[in-house]
Amino acid sequence: MVAIGSSRLLFFLFCALVHVVTFTISQPDFFYHLCLSENGNYTTNSPYQANLNSVLSSISSNSEINYGFYNLSAGQGSDKVNAIALCRKDINLDVCRSCVNDSISKLxxxxxxxxxxxxxxxxxxxxxxxxxxxxxxxxxxxxRYYLCNPNNVSSLDQFNQVLENLLDGLRSKAASGGSLVKFAVGYASAPDFKTLYALVQCTPDLSELECNDCLVSVTGGFFKRCDGKEGVRVVSPSCILRFETFRFYDPAIVDELEPPSSPPSLLSPPPPLLSNNTTIEGNGGNISRTVIIVIVVTAAVLMILTISICIFFRKRNLKEKIIEIIHHCLAPFVKESLQFDIGTIRAATENFSEAKKLGQGGFGAVYKVPKSFDFLEGWQNLVTKL
Known part of the structure; x- marks a missing residue:
């Protein structure tokens, strides 16, 4: 009898231990909870307790809702019970239902x-x-409850600017959601080569304005309590918000709000054009240079055109006019007057032979000289007798 009694006692203690362990594993502690006393208490076996049990049982057994939001009520008057259960959109349905059931037992x-x-x-x-x-x-x-990440940011102003821009976009996306889901997640590049991840959610029974106001309010609250921290978790009855420098949500289940593309960089203004007098700073100080632009192609075309006209029009008076034009065209390319001794010129023109004479210009008679007399490199050699 003693052995049998001891065995039963050990079996009872084992079952009790398994029950305690199972209960502890299946019902972890809340992140945060509130037992509010403003609206009073109910008594055992009261109509309010019956309505509460009915509502919670309906939420627990409901298999038709697949979007993670439950809002049910039961009873009338002062015994009426209203209940809301909300799951994060980035978890699957099985995890959602398990979490809600744990909440019912725990709360x-x-x-x-x-x-x-x-x-x-x-x-x-x-x-x-x-x-x-x-x-x-x-x-x-x-x-509301605020939990601040213990780590501090190093570039506070830049971090807060990135955070505000990210939360503005997420708040707008969540608030504009429908009557079943008001939720958004996203990320953005933060200072110090970090990435900032954020999540916002409202109970979808709220209007767009109410959801926006709730998120604005909790955002202002954490800037007062947790400014300069790398992460914050905020919970309230109507909305939640969280951001961290690590991804804490499942991007495979929800669509992330991608960061806005970087604005195109402003084009630098074109460098100023070189003026005729350009100052270049070098080792020897400032060197002033006169930039002379000679359009060789244009000059060559001009010469070819002139020669063609001379060949086409063989009248002497026209040739004289053309020679005068050539003389004036050549003048700008010569920086200084070219002067030679009279003996060289006589030899080049065969003593001013009429056979070498091309015509009469405004500056005097013009003579053609052989190419061996290289007076002006690159041009046909001409001599004017003043």
Whole structure:
């Protein structure tokens, strides 16, 4: 009998231990919870308790809702119970339902007989009350909780600018969501080669304006409490917000809001054109140079055209005019007057022979000289007798 009694006792203790371990594993502690006393308590076996059990049971057993938002009510008057359960959009449906069931067991255990209570896990929230909570933003700041990352940022102004821009985009996207989902995640490049990840979500029964106002309010709250921190988690009855320098959500389940493309860099103004007098700074100081642009192609075309005209028009008076034009065209290319001794010129023109004479210009008679007399390199050699 003693052996049998001892065996039964050991078996009972083993079962109790398994039950405790299982209960502990399946129902972890809330991230944060509130047992509110403003609306009073209910008593055992009261109509309010019956309505609360009915609502929570309906949420737990509901298999039709597949978007992670439950809002149910039961009862009438002061015994009416309104309940909301909300899962993060980036978790799958099985994890969502498991989280909600854990919340139901945990919240009634932590807040016995309270008519209004709220509990938050990482993946879901459960809330019930005897007052109206549907389509109403809870603006009570005492119902919010802020958890700051212990790590500080090194470039505060730049970090906050990136954070504000990211949250502005996410807030707009979440608030404009439909009546089933108001949720957004995204990322952006942060200072010190880090990436900033953020998540925002509202209960989808809120209007676009109410969702926006809720997220604006909690954003202002964490800038007061956690400014300069690498991460913040904020929970409230109507919206949640989180950002970190590591990815804490599943991008495979939700669409990330990608960072805006970098604005095109401004083009540098074109360098100033070189003026005729350009100052170049070098080792020897400032050197002033006169930039002379000679359009060789244009000059060559001009000469070819002139020669062609001479060949085409063989009249002497026209040739004389052309020779005068050539003389004036050549003058700008010669910096100084070319002067030679009379003996050289006589030899070149065969003593001013009429056979060498091309014509009469405004400066006197013009003579052609052989190419062996290289008076002006690159041009036909001409001599004018003044």
């Amino acid at each position: 009634t255990q932590l807040c016995p007989y309270r008519k209004e209570s709220i509990g938050w896990y990482d993946n879901c929230m459960l809330r019930y009350s005897n007052r109206d909570i549907f389509h109403i933003m809870d603006a009570e700041t005492s119902h």
